[in-house]
Each structure stands twice: as C-alpha cells, then as structure tokens.
Amino acid sequence: MPSFSNASVQDLPLHQDEAALPDILAAVLEESAHFLATLPQRRAGAQPPLAESLPPNHYRGGFVRGTSLAYDREFGEGRGALATLKHCIRRFDEVIVASSSPRYLGYVTGGVTPAALAGDWLASVYDQNPQGLRWFGDASGRIEYETIGLLRDLLGLPDTFHGGFVTGATMSNFTCLATARQWIGARDGADVAREGLHRPIRVYAATPHSSAVKVLGMLGLGTNSLVRVATLPGREAMDVEDLARRLDEHPGEASIVIASGGTVDTADFDDFRAIAALRERHTFWLHVDAAFGGFASLLPESADPGKDLFPGGRLRNWEDADSITVDNHKWLNVPYDSGTWFVRRTHEAHQVASFQNGNAPYLGNAGDQYNYLNLGPENSRRLRALPVWFTLRAYGKQGYQDIVTRCVAAAFSLGEKLAAHEHFELLAPVRLNVVAFTVKGGNQKLVDGLLQRLNDNGRYFLSPTFLNGKAGLRAAFVNWRISDRDVTWLFSELQHALLSETSPAPAPPPKP
Ligand SMILES: Cc1ncc(COP(=O)(O)O)c(C=O)c1O
Structure with missing residues (x-):
C-alpha cells in the first residue's frame, strides 16, 4: 500500500513549499514590483546571444540588473520555488523584454493595466475551468458570461451577439469561421462537422490578416479558397463594387466574406454597411476581424482623424455581421493570451454542432445548458474573463x-x-x-x-x-x-x- 505520511516525502521541496507559500508569494510580489518599476529602463528588444551561449558566470542582464547576478549552470532541479525564482530571474532576465511598455511598438502589442494584472493573478490563484453557467463543480462560466456583457457594452455591440474567450484573434477567427462553415453546410443540407466539407467554399476578402488565411487551412476550407477582392485606390479597404461583381459570378452560392475592422499595416476599415447591403442579392456569412480596430468604436468623433474618410464612424454597421473578432491583449491591455469571439445568437446551433464533444456522455447534453465547452475549440480553459472583468470594472x-x-x-x-x-x-x-x-x-x-x-x-x-x-x-x-x-x-x-x-x-x- 502506498503511504501518505512518509517522513522522507515531507522533506521534498514540494511539501516544504506548501508551508512556505506566503514567503513565495511575497518574493514573487517583490520581483513583480521591481520588474514593473524598472520597466522604463528595460530593453525593448531581446539581445542575443542567449545565456546558454555565454561563458559560465557571465551575466549581461537588462539595463537594470547589471552584471552581478551570475547564471548558475549547475542549478539542476528539485530546489524548491524560492531558489527556482532566483534561478529564473538569472536564467531568463535578458530574454524578458519590456513588451508591456509603451516603447514596444512592434506588431500590435498591448500592455497590462494594473487592474488586468490583478485579475490575471487571481485567475491563476483561483484556477477555475469555466464551462457551464451551472455545473456540478465550477460555475465560473457565469463570470465569463457577465464579462462578455461588459465587453459588448464597451464596444457598443447589441445583445443579439453572444461571446466567449479564446487565446487571441486567431482562435476567435477560427471559432467564427468554423461556425460559418457549418452554417453554409446546413444551407446545402450537409453537416460539415460530421461529414467533412461537402463542396469548396469561397471566402472573399480584400486585406485579411494572415491569421484569418491560416484559419482557412486549419478548417479544411483551404487557403486557396480565398478570393482576393480589389482594394480602393490608395487604400487597404475593400472595393465593394468589386466584391459585388465577384459574387455575381456565382449566383445562388453561399459563401463567406471576411471584412477588416482595422488592417494591420494601415488601420484601414472596410465599409460594413455597403458589404452587408449585398446580402439582399447574395447569401454570405459576414465575419468582421476587428482584432484591434474594434476598440476604435471608443474614439470620440472629435478625436477621430478619419471622420471624413469614414462618415458615420469607421465601425458603422459592424453589428450587421454574423460574427466579430476582437483581441483583448491588444487595445484592452490585458495580459496574453486573450481574445473574444462574438457570434449572432441565432447561429448558436451551428456553433454547437461544430464544437460539441459528441462522444463523452459525462460532459452532458449540449442542448441542456449553455456551456463554453460546446461553443469553442477548447475544452479545459483558464478563467480569461477575470482580467477583462477587472479592467472593465476598474476603468470603464x-x-x-x-x-x-x-x-x-x-x-x-x-x-x-x-x-x-x-x-x-x-x-x-x-x-x-x-x-x-x-x-x-x-x-x-x-x-x-x-x-x-x-x-x-x-x-x-x-x-x-x-x-x-x-x-x-x-x-x-x-x-x-x-x-x-x-x-x-x-x-x-x-x-x-x-x-x-x-x-x-x-x-x-x-x-x-
Ligand atoms: C486584424 C488582426 N487579426 C488577427 C490578428 C491575430 O491576433 P493573435 O495573434 O492575437 O491571434 C491580428 C494580430 O495582430 C490582427 O491585427
């Protein structure tokens, strides 16, 4: 019989750390406060070579840490959390860049607001696995549901959309376009999630983000299914007349249109109203990728330099979309990784058909309750809602x-x-x-x-x-x-x- 009270086991660092937990947390707090206080002095970009290739005991460090902390090559393992914290700082300090500082302007990289950090820490401490709104154990899905409401209010989106958290805009695009794929199948009398793709599905876009194209591959639609629509002269925005012409070439064929709510190179926006109006003649799923541009809905008109280019606002009629992607680790300034999908509630059945776990009776019946498990790609998931909830409540x-x-x-x-x-x-x-x-x-x-x-x-x-x-x-x-x-x-x-x-x-x- 295995024993639970083996004295030698009590000597293991894991058990000692249990008693030392307050000290460990205090040390992490100290390191965190130091890191954030010195953020303005830290390097914004990593500087090779990495520690492995440096001579023993050489430590270059960030601007702040100087050369006094030696990198202990013989550290090994099994020395407990406090020793490992020190080793982590020595080992990784120089590859940890000030990406959450305003000097890191590459890609589209947000920082972390104080409240978002607080929420993120607690998300790890609470260690919930948000699934249903009522579940036998964990009911933190309710926090997610409430937070989606807050985010929707912030962005001015109507309650006709429901939403959920995923790792970022790529997975949000994936969730939305998987639902689009299922919706098109259903129109043609096919169940794509079960049977596979029944026919090629055309996807129209002018300047899609590379992640949306990657998703076409992930979903089996194929990256070649992308039909490039022309852009307006001197712009990255879609030429909607060209879209209309291309749709006319395939009358009666249901398709997908991906519209840009902020292109990554020039922050240009498609005209969602004009695109949506084409649905009078054509059947397509309209997806808006507004990973960072969605937050432009918050820009007061007086401060919007594009008000002449986008009469009625650059996000005018984005609520006409079937699905929308926004990324919280960008302009919402919550820590990685956090994105949100918004899908029209009327499409919920297609979403569930795409994502339910069909062969696990212990997970319950997808129809019985609202459960994120059946609405997105992940089963187990972190309480990503909490940092968003914190920062929205804290700053409004x-x-x-x-x-x-x-x-x-x-x-x-x-x-x-x-x-x-x-x-x-x-x-x-x-x-x-x-x-x-x-x-x-x-x-x-x-x-x-x-x-x-x-x-x-x-x-x-x-x-x-x-x-x-x-x-x-x-x-x-x-x-x-x-x-x-x-x-x-x-x-x-x-x-x-x-x-x-x-x-x-x-x-x-x-x-x-
Ligand atoms: C418009 C747009 N869509 C999607 C993405 C992909 O986001 P993520 O890396 O969070 O998946 C980005 C990232 O910059 C983006 O700007």
Missing part, C-alpha cells in the same frame, strides 16, 4: 476612451514628425494608431539596417513592413502608458539610428 468606458484617444494622438504626432522630415516618408497616411514609414529613396538593405540598429539599441522595438512595393518600419500604438514623451524620444532615436546607418564609420585613430 471613460478610461478606455482615454487610452484609445492617447494612442491615436501619439500615432498622429509621430506621423506628422516623419512626414515633415527630410529623410523619412510615410508609406500610408496615418488613419488611426498605426504608422508605416520608410526612408526616402531607401532600399531594403538600408531599411533592414535601420530597423536592426534601432532594435539593437534596445530602447524601442518596431517591426518591419512591406507596403506599396516598399520596405518600411511600422509602429503600432495600443499601450495604456503611452505619452507625448515616448513619441519625442522615439523620433529622436530614429533620427540618430538613421544618421549612424548612413554615415561612414569614423576613421580609426592614427597609429602612434
């Missing part, structure tokens, strides 16, 4: 209007400075919170060199782009801490980096 609509407004102002300010500079040019007008720019007359090599230099300096991190046949740099502003100062410093840093990149290195000192 006004708080988020402030964040969105400051980010847009920062993008415009940078755009103006670049446009006025003799050596830089914008690759597209700044429409919201994304600035795509390049060096006038520069080639790929110069742009790559500039980006590398800037990122190696460690104070800012930008990502590359390629637009209208030109290589460039891209800065996306979605961080709650953003201020004028960041823009001023970034601009000065850019000018210095360009100067260093284009000036010949100083001649070596003369030999004595």
Whole structure:
C-alpha cells in the first residue's frame, strides 16, 4: 500500500513549499514590483546571444540588473520555488523584454493595466475551468458570461451577439469561421462537422490578416479558397463594387466574406454597411476581424482623424455581421493570451454542432445548458474573463476612451514628425494608431539596417513592413502608458539610428 505520511516525502521541496507559500508569494510580489518599476529602463528588444551561449558566470542582464547576478549552470532541479525564482530571474532576465511598455511598438502589442494584472493573478490563484453557467463543480462560466456583457457594452455591440474567450484573434477567427462553415453546410443540407466539407467554399476578402488565411487551412476550407477582392485606390479597404461583381459570378452560392475592422499595416476599415447591403442579392456569412480596430468604436468623433474618410464612424454597421473578432491583449491591455469571439445568437446551433464533444456522455447534453465547452475549440480553459472583468470594472468606458484617444494622438504626432522630415516618408497616411514609414529613396538593405540598429539599441522595438512595393518600419500604438514623451524620444532615436546607418564609420585613430 502506498503511504501518505512518509517522513522522507515531507522533506521534498514540494511539501516544504506548501508551508512556505506566503514567503513565495511575497518574493514573487517583490520581483513583480521591481520588474514593473524598472520597466522604463528595460530593453525593448531581446539581445542575443542567449545565456546558454555565454561563458559560465557571465551575466549581461537588462539595463537594470547589471552584471552581478551570475547564471548558475549547475542549478539542476528539485530546489524548491524560492531558489527556482532566483534561478529564473538569472536564467531568463535578458530574454524578458519590456513588451508591456509603451516603447514596444512592434506588431500590435498591448500592455497590462494594473487592474488586468490583478485579475490575471487571481485567475491563476483561483484556477477555475469555466464551462457551464451551472455545473456540478465550477460555475465560473457565469463570470465569463457577465464579462462578455461588459465587453459588448464597451464596444457598443447589441445583445443579439453572444461571446466567449479564446487565446487571441486567431482562435476567435477560427471559432467564427468554423461556425460559418457549418452554417453554409446546413444551407446545402450537409453537416460539415460530421461529414467533412461537402463542396469548396469561397471566402472573399480584400486585406485579411494572415491569421484569418491560416484559419482557412486549419478548417479544411483551404487557403486557396480565398478570393482576393480589389482594394480602393490608395487604400487597404475593400472595393465593394468589386466584391459585388465577384459574387455575381456565382449566383445562388453561399459563401463567406471576411471584412477588416482595422488592417494591420494601415488601420484601414472596410465599409460594413455597403458589404452587408449585398446580402439582399447574395447569401454570405459576414465575419468582421476587428482584432484591434474594434476598440476604435471608443474614439470620440472629435478625436477621430478619419471622420471624413469614414462618415458615420469607421465601425458603422459592424453589428450587421454574423460574427466579430476582437483581441483583448491588444487595445484592452490585458495580459496574453486573450481574445473574444462574438457570434449572432441565432447561429448558436451551428456553433454547437461544430464544437460539441459528441462522444463523452459525462460532459452532458449540449442542448441542456449553455456551456463554453460546446461553443469553442477548447475544452479545459483558464478563467480569461477575470482580467477583462477587472479592467472593465476598474476603468470603464471613460478610461478606455482615454487610452484609445492617447494612442491615436501619439500615432498622429509621430506621423506628422516623419512626414515633415527630410529623410523619412510615410508609406500610408496615418488613419488611426498605426504608422508605416520608410526612408526616402531607401532600399531594403538600408531599411533592414535601420530597423536592426534601432532594435539593437534596445530602447524601442518596431517591426518591419512591406507596403506599396516598399520596405518600411511600422509602429503600432495600443499601450495604456503611452505619452507625448515616448513619441519625442522615439523620433529622436530614429533620427540618430538613421544618421549612424548612413554615415561612414569614423576613421580609426592614427597609429602612434
Ligand atoms: C486584424 C488582426 N487579426 C488577427 C490578428 C491575430 O491576433 P493573435 O495573434 O492575437 O491571434 C491580428 C494580430 O495582430 C490582427 O491585427
């Protein structure tokens, strides 16, 4: 018989840590407070080489940690949580970049509000597995249901949508498009989830995010099912007349249209109203990928520089969609990983048909109760709602209007400075919170060199782009801490980096 009271087991670090839990949490709190207090000094981009390739006892560290903390190659295992915490800091400190700081402007990377952090910590402490609204054990699905309501209110979406949390916009696109696939099958008298794809399904989009294309592959629709619709001149937004022409070529064939609520390079928006109006003549599922752009619904009209380009608001009629993607780890500033799907409630049966666990009687009957288990790709899941609930309760609509407004102002300010500079040019007008720019007359090599230099300096991190046949740099502003100062410093840093990149290195000192 195995024993539960083996004295030698009590000596194991796991059991000792149980008693030391308050000390462990206090140490983690101390490290967290230190990390966040020193965020402004930390590198924004990782600097290779990584610790493994450094000589023993060498430690370069971030700006702050200096060289005093040696990396213990002999650490091994089984030394308990406090020792492992120290080892973690020494081992990983230099690959942990200040991605939650406003100096990290690559991709579309949000920070973490204080309340979101509090909610995220508690999500780990509570360790719930949100499933149903009433369940034998865990009923935290109710928190998720309530939080979706808060998010819907923030974004001004009607109650005709229900929603749930997934890891990010990619999985939200997956959830929405799986439901679209099932809906199309049902119209044709097929059950795609059970039988597989019954026919090729055409998917129309002008400037879809790469993740939406990836999802077409994941869903068996095939990335080749994408029909590229033309864009408006000088824009990334869909030419709706071209969409109409293409739909006309296949009368009576149900399809999917993916509309952009914020393209990743120029933050352009499709005209959802005009697209939705085509449903008078055609049958299609309208999905809006508004991963970051959905939060532009919070931008007061007076602060919206695109108000002439988007009469009635850039998100006008997005509520006409069948499904919508938003990403919370972007402009909502909650920690990774958190995205939300919104699907019209009237499509719930198609969603359940796609995602229910058909062969597990212990999970209950999908029809009996509202259960996230049957509405999305994951079965077990973290309480992702809690950080969102915290930050929405803590800061409300006004708080988020402030964040969105400051980010847009920062993008415009940078755009103006670049446009006025003799050596830089914008690759597209700044429409919201994304600035795509390049060096006038520069080639790929110069742009790559500039980006590398800037990122190696460690104070800012930008990502590359390629637009209208030109290589460039891209800065996306979605961080709650953003201020004028960041823009001023970034601009000065850019000018210095360009100067260093284009000036010949100083001649070596003369030999004595
Ligand atoms: C419009 C859009 N859709 C989808 C994604 C993918 O998001 P995630 O990486 O959170 O899955 C992004 C990421 O930048 C995006 O901008």
